Amino acid sequence: MKLVTGIIKPHMLDDVRDTLSRLGVTGLTVTEVKGFGRQKGHTEIYRGAEYSIDFVPKVKLDIVVDEAQLDAVIDAIKTSARTGQIGDGKIFVTDIHQAIRIRTGEAGTDAL
Amino acid sequence: MKLFRSQALFVGAAAAAVALVPRLAWAQDDTLNSGDTAWMLTSSVLVLFMTIPGLSLFYAGLVRAKNVLSVMMQCFAITCMVTILWTVYVYGLAFGDGGALNAFVGTGKFFLSGVGVDTVRGTIPETVFQMFQLTFAIITPALIVGAFAERMKFSTMMVFMALWVTVVYAPVAHWVWGGGFLEKMGVLDFAGGTVVHINAGIAALVLCIVLGKREGYPSTPMPPNSLVLTVVGASMLWVGWFGFNAGSALAADGVAGMAMAVTHIATATAGFTWMSMEWMGHGKPSALGIATGAVAGLVAITPASGTVGPIGALAIGAASGICCYVAAGTIKRALGYDDALDVFGVHAVGGFVGAILTGLFTAEMFGGVGLDVSIRTQLGRQFVGAGATIFYSGVMTFVIVKVLDGVMGLRVSPEDETGGLDIALHDERGFNL
Numbered sequence: 001m002k003l004v005t006g007i008i009k010p011h012m013l014d015d016v017r018d019t020l021s022r023l024g025v026t027g028l029t030v031t032e033v034k035g036f037g038r039q040k041g042h043t044e045i046y047r048g049a050e051y052s053i054d055f056v057p058k059v060k061l062d063i064v065v066d067e068a069q070l071d072a073v074i075d076a077i078k079t080s081a082r083t084g085q086i087g088d089g090k091i092f093v094t095d096i097h098q099a100i101r102i103r104t105g106e107a108g109t110d111a112l
Numbered sequence: 113m114k115l116f117r118s119q120a121l122f123v124g125a126a127a128a129a130v131a132l133v134p135r136l137a138w139a140q141d142d143t144l145n146s147g148d149t150a151w152m153l154t155s156s157v158l159v160l161f162m163t164i165p166g167l168s169l170f171y172a173g174l175v176r177a178k179n180v181l182s183v184m185m186q187c188f189a190i191t192c193m194v195t196i197l198w199t200v201y202v203y204g205l206a207f208g209d210g211g212a213l214n215a216f217v218g219t220g221k222f223f224l225s226g227v228g229v230d231t232v233r234g235t236i237p238e239t240v241f242q243m244f245q246l247t248f249a250i251i252t253p254a255l256i257v258g259a260f261a262e263r264m265k266f267s268t269m270m271v272f273m274a275l276w277v278t279v280v281y282a283p284v285a286h287w288v289w290g291g292g293f294l295e296k297m298g299v300l301d302f303a304g305g306t307v308v309h310i311n312a313g314i315a316a317l318v319l320c321i322v323l324g325k326r327e328g329y330p331s332t333p334m335p336p337n338s339l340v341l342t343v344v345g346a347s348m349l350w351v352g353w354f355g356f357n358a359g360s361a362l363a364a365d366g367v368a369g370m371a372m373a374v375t376h377i378a379t380a381t382a383g384f385t386w387m388s389m390e391w392m393g394h395g396k397p398s399a400l401g402i403a404t405g406a407v408a409g410l411v412a413i414t415p416a417s418g419t420v421g422p423i424g425a426l427a428i429g430a431a432s433g434i435c436c437y438v439a440a441g442t443i444k445r446a447l448g449y450d451d452a453l454d455v456f457g458v459h460a461v462g463g464f465v466g467a468i469l470t471g472l473f474t475a476e477m478f479g480g481v482g483l484d485v486s487i488r489t490q491l492g493r494q495f496v497g498a499g500a501t502i503f504y505s506g507v508m509t510f511v512i513v514k515v516l517d518g519v520m521g522l523r524v525s526p527e528d529e530t531g532g533l534d535i536a537l538h539d540e541r542g543f544n545l
Contacts, residue, residue: 051333
């Protein structure tokens with residue numbers, strides 16, 4: 001099993017979710033996060049005092065998938081979260097040792 | 113100058129030589145008028161509404177989340193304490209008859225003695241008159257809160273305010289409204305541009321300079337925690353200000369009607385002006401900008417509201433929008449003092465602009481009710497009124513602050529300041545989200 005972590009632009013979330021649902025992804029976790037990459041922050045001005053806000057709001061997706069599904073899921077996020085502008089985000093993939101469904105006790109890919 | 117109604121009538125009748133002697137006016141028509149009384153009951157409530165919740169919210173939104181309760185608490189505590197002091201002796205100092213000292217301060221009426229159910233002052237019960245004046249004595253010190261926000265000890269703040277209302281506010285109110293020397297001289301300050309706004313704005317500047325900057329200012333960003341609160345507060349100030357200005361006619365009459373109209377015109381013009389300047393200067397119009405501009409307009413029209421016409425209101429609104437924008441945005445950063453919420457930039461600067469322009473736009477050729485002297489002479493009087501207040505408020509505030517610095521200390525510890533005053537001083541927090 002793999003954990004696919006996507007950091008994407010907040011307004012692309014609905015598109016990504018639709019595409020993943022069509023692929024048969026049965027669950028994912030969404031977190032509102034802030035950070036910075038190559039995209040710079042923005043400037044806020046209060047009565048002439050300028051503050052540069054370095055951290056940009058993003059949405060983080062966590063999806064655990066069977067390895068057979070991995071490439072399709074990465075592809076789906078890559079295409080549906082893409083605007084072509086700087087700040088589209090990143091995708092990370094990590095190994096997952098175990099997954100357990102709390103209600104039934106099922107383990108491994110059965111729990112996904 | 114709250115008895116301007118009688119003066120305006122005299123001026124209209126070209127009997128301009130009649131001095132502004134309120135006691136005479138009261139003596140002439142000390143008969144209760146129920147329409148006047150109804151409006152003054154309403155006005156008193158509106159002016160209280162300006163401080164709590166209007167000004168409290170305006171300030172609460174501008175500080176950081178860790179200090180949001182501290183400024184609301186300061187406004188509320190000032191409201192309570194000033195009411196007690198007012199009842200015991202401040203009304204007497206401001207509006208009593210000082211006898212030989214009457215040019216400078218009043219005496220008598222302590223514990224509101226002699227103010228009963230049947231006591232009439234002008235055409236309204238004296239209970240209502242003192243209540244209306246009390247709401248001014250509440251908002252003036254509360255305005256200063258914005259300058260020392262986020263770093264002053266609550267205990268010292270309370271002692272400072274008690275002393276300031278006694279030593280600074282009460283005499284200055286007496287000079288202008290209680291029959292003191294500025295009123296005798298013919299200085300026009302209909303609703304308190306000098307007494308309230310220049311007075312508070314100068315005290316704010318002196319206090320914030322002696323107190324010093326907030327930890328981290330200006331290198332650390334200190335963005336407002338909620339401009340929603342600030343814009344709501346500014347809107348309440350706008351509404352409440354009709355009590356402040358139109359109420360200062362002390363009657364439900366034509367002067368009150370014109371005061372309401374010019375107050376609205378100047379406020380809208382100043383908000384629009386600030387927004388436009390920001391749009392041109394920074395590329396985007398902001399909610400904080402338009403709200404701050406509106407407050408600047410309210411401040412500036414205050415001394416003028418009983419004597420200028422719509423043209424004067426447009427001009428004063430535009431002038432205050434421009435001057436306060438420059439003061440709060442540019443001058444503050446250039447000089448480096450930390451007037452946290454721009455009390456000096458908005459109230460002292462706006463009050464000064466209004467006080468001076470009152471002398472100009474009261475003239476008949478600019479649509480005002482007319483002057484009994486030349487424009488030049490009136491402008492001179494206005495400068496004297498503003499200058500006397502700036503000098504007296506500046507010096508006395510400095511003395512009070514220095515004494516308190518030695519006796520009690522002004523600031524919280526750096527640790528408390530970093531953690532926020534809400535937890536450090538009040539053991540509670542504004543938002544448990």
